[in-house]
Amino acid sequence: MISPYIDARRGRGFPPDQVGKGLAEVAATRAGLPMVVAVQDGRGTGKVGVYANPRARVDPRLAPVVGDVTNGQAYYGSTSDYYAAAATAVPAGVELWANVEAFEPTPVAGDCGRLDPLPLRGRATKARLDSQAAAAGPYVGKVISYGWDPFMTCQPAAGRPSVADDIASTITSDSRRAWEPSSSRSGS
Numbered sequence: 001m002i003s004p005y006i007d008a009r010r011g012r013g014f015p016p017d018q019v020g021k022g023l024a025e026v027a028a029t030r031a032g033l034p035m036v037v038a039v040q041d042g043r044g045t046g047k048v049g050v051y052a053n054p055r056a057r058v059d060p061r062l063a064p065v066v067g068d069v070t071n072g073q074a075y076y077g078s079t080s081d082y083y084a085a086a087a088t089a090v091p092a093g094v095e096l097w098a099n100v101e102a103f104e105p106t107p108v109a110g111d112c113g114r115l116d117p118l119p120l121r122g123r124a125t126k127a128r129l130d131s132q133a134a135a136a137g138p139y140v141g142k143v144i145s146y147g148w149d150p151f152m153t154c155q156p157a158a159g160r161p162s163v164a165d166d167i168a169s170t171i172t173s174d175s176r177r178a179w180e181p182s183s184s185r186s187g188s
Contacts, residue, residue, distance in 0.1 A: 002026060003099050005040035006082045008048040008075040009066055015076040020089030027091040036095045038144055039086060041079050043132055044101025044124065050079045050131050061122070064106045079135040087139035098136035098143045102129055102163065103151040112154035123151050126166035 004026060007013030014022075026037055042048030046065030049058055054072030066074035077085075083098060090096045104122035107113040113122040133143045147153075152164045161169070 001036040001038055003038045003040055006042040006048050008042065008077055008082065010074060010076060013047060013076060016081045016085040019082055019085040023086055023089050024091060027094045030093065034093055036097055038097035038099040040099045041101055041132055041136060043079060044103040044105065046105035048079050048082065049075050050135050061104045061106060079132065083136045083139035095141050096139065098140045100129055100132040100136070100143060100145045102145045103148055111156045113151065123154060123156065124163060126163055126170070129163070
């Protein structure tokens with residue numbers, strides 16, 4: 001497995017139409033062996049935005065990285081644009097996965113995160129991670145995330161759940177619903 005990252009920032013990164021060439025170059029290093037390319041989505045570092053409208057303002061957590069501008073002014077494309085481009089260029093013997101970045105590029109007051117060693121980073125939310133998975137999901141075989149300490153396990157305040165707790169509670173709730181007898185089967 002190799003996990004390169006995307007940088008969609010205008011003036012620093014590259015547009016989605018270059019993804020196929022880059023994927024082919026990475027795949028050429030596999031010497032005929034199977035390979036998984038788990039592309040880091042770049043959202044946690046602010047190098048790519050997860051958005052549908054290029055005319056909307058960038059997410060406030062991304063503004064310190066790209067400025068208080070529109071998505072289209074900040075980025076060549078959105079996360080889904082890059083995964084869609086990659087999906088059309090996957091060589092034989094290569095699997096395309098998404099590696100969602102489970103942190104924010106900047107911390108906010110009162111939230112937990114990493115202060116040292118630098119760079120400063122902040123805690124993501126489950127909703128943010130869900131949006132990343134949804135953006136990549138149609139184009140990849142699997143969605144993974146690296147549990148960079150402490151972002152999955154820190155609790156922003158006493159009694160508030162960690163991101164890992166939020167994820168686990170959703171899985172537990174979904175599992176319970178899947179095993180509950182439906183009303184159409186009751187009485188049979």
